[in-house]
Amino acid sequence: MYDRKSMKADDFINHDEIMKTLEYAEANKDNRALIESIIEKAKKRKGLEHRDAAVLLDCTLPDLNEEIFRLANEIKNDFYGNRIVMFAPLYLSNYCVNGCVYCPYHAKNKHIPRKKLTQEEIRNEVIALMDMGHKRLALETGEDPVNCPIDYVLESIKTVYSVKHKNGEIRRVNVNIAATTVENYRKLKEAGIGTYILFQETYNKESYLKLHPTGPKHDYDWHTEAMDRAMEGGIDDVGCGVLFGLELYRYEFTGLLMHAEHLEAVHGVGPHTISVPRIRRADDIDPAAFDNGIDDDTFAKIVACIRIAVPYTGMIMSTRESQETRERVLHLGISQISGGSKTSVGGYAEKEEEDSSQFEVSDTRTLDEVVNWLIGMGYTPSFCTACYREGRTGDRFMALCKSEQIHNCCLPNALMTLKEYLIDYASPETRKAGEEMIAREVETIPNENAKRIVKERLVRIENGERDFRF
Numbered sequence: 001m002y003d004r005k006s007m008k009a010d011d012f013i014n015h016d017e018i019m020k021t022l023e024y025a026e027a028n029k030d031n032r033a034l035i036e037s038i039i040e041k042a043k044k045r046k047g048l049e050h051r052d053a054a055v056l057l058d059c060t061l062p063d064l065n066e067e068i069f070r071l072a073n074e075i076k077n078d079f080y081g082n083r084i085v086m087f088a089p090l091y092l093s094n095y096c097v098n099g100c101v102y103c104p105y106h107a108k109n110k111h112i113p114r115k116k117l118t119q120e121e122i123r124n125e126v127i128a129l130m131d132m133g134h135k136r137l138a139l140e141t142g143e144d145p146v147n148c149p150i151d152y153v154l155e156s157i158k159t160v161y162s163v164k165h166k167n168g169e170i171r172r173v174n175v176n177i178a179a180t181t182v183e184n185y186r187k188l189k190e191a192g193i194g195t196y197i198l199f200q201e202t203y204n205k206e207s208y209l210k211l212h213p214t215g216p217k218h219d220y221d222w223h224t225e226a227m228d229r230a231m232e233g234g235i236d237d238v239g240c241g242v243l244f245g246l247e248l249y250r251y252e253f254t255g256l257l258m259h260a261e262h263l264e265a266v267h268g269v270g271p272h273t274i275s276v277p278r279i280r281r282a283d284d285i286d287p288a289a290f291d292n293g294i295d296d297d298t299f300a301k302i303v304a305c306i307r308i309a310v311p312y313t314g315m316i317m318s319t320r321e322s323q324e325t326r327e328r329v330l331h332l333g334i335s336q337i338s339g340g341s342k343t344s345v346g347g348y349a350e351k352e353e354e355d356s357s358q359f360e361v362s363d364t365r366t367l368d369e370v371v372n373w374l375i376g377m378g379y380t381p382s383f384c385t386a387c388y389r390e391g392r393t394g395d396r397f398m399a400l401c402k403s404e405q406i407h408n409c410c411l412p413n414a415l416m417t418l419k420e421y422l423i424d425y426a427s428p429e430t431r432k433a434g435e436e437m438i439a440r441e442v443e444t445i446p447n448e449n450a451k452r453i454v455k456e457r458l459v460r461i462e463n464g465e466r467d468f469r470f
């Protein structure tokens, strides 16, 4: 039975409730009065429940769809301004005991080179990432208790934080590893991770079991209840996501929102981020083999509806998406993107002889090119990591977001970290464009005192000081 407060996966991601939601959405996809009333509700910027959001996703009325996109854009501007936070993935190991049929790291793939970075190699990767200008990483590993145990992950986190190189340092390490025990989540928390990220892949249990035929990940309940264990282990910020293309997108969208509602109901705080990856080609994986692929129009609609349904949750888009797609959906609600990414183990520091990528990157530009492109479109690239380092995580972070005071932190921090980037890493063209942007944007800081402090600090950054934050 559907119960968002239950700790059982089958209850909080309840198949019957999803099916009823999809029927309801289908029956009301052109119900003008209902859709208008949902849009009015969404304008209060408090989010939407999964049933209402599913109706918006299915809406077939062109003028109301335009309004949905407009509202998503307004909410994005109200909550995140023109800022886009930058990050990069760092693959530590591609050993994996699981059998996920959509991922080339699956255990039966005998020809893909398996690698696990040594601590020295991690240092080299981190230096390469720092030399690009990154401050925020997402660590990625396959699941393998023998080749990639939790102690290795913990040691690697320590190594990442310990590297100092010129003006570079990694200030926030997010971690994307397999579902694990409360005890291990506690260890990750103690190691100082930012967000714990785990994609559900699909919320459809029947499909999930088929797509994960072997290995510990086959256990749907263990996987689906992982975020609860992570929170029990003290991790405040969790990142959810599905792999669009595996199952019907309407089903996934509804499941994702139900998961967010569950976390909010039980822990008082919803997911910190939601990622929206679509399945990509890789080694022995052909995306055409999955017949639930979504086109760009649908993708844009999903992004807009997630933005409206969970305004306080950051939304992440990776280099799986092309420059063109990124341009199309950024303004609809994306708050974080990766740039200059490599999706192979050791891909930043080493010249690759063999391809060990998890998926093909669509956006292959350098970080400098991505930063330049963002600035050219009027977005402010941000390398901010302040909240986590100031202890603003979990419900403290959400409370600040909901009070809308977060604005007084995000914009100043974005400008100061962009300034660091421009001085330390940018090409002359990017620096010029970025300096002009900072000069413009600093004047828009609403609080006069904060504006004065930021201006002073920008001068101090110019003179060599680093790492200011609000």
Ligand code: SF4
Pocket: 096, 097, 098, 099, 100, 103, 104, 105, 106, 107, 141, 142, 143, 178, 217
């Ligand atoms: S998706 Fe993760 S768990 Fe599955 S095969 Fe790939 S690396 Fe392993």
Ligand code: SF4
Pocket: 085, 382, 384, 385, 386, 387, 388, 406, 409, 410, 411, 413
């Ligand atoms: S101030 Fe906090 S919410 Fe804003 S960009 Fe920085 S880390 Fe993110």
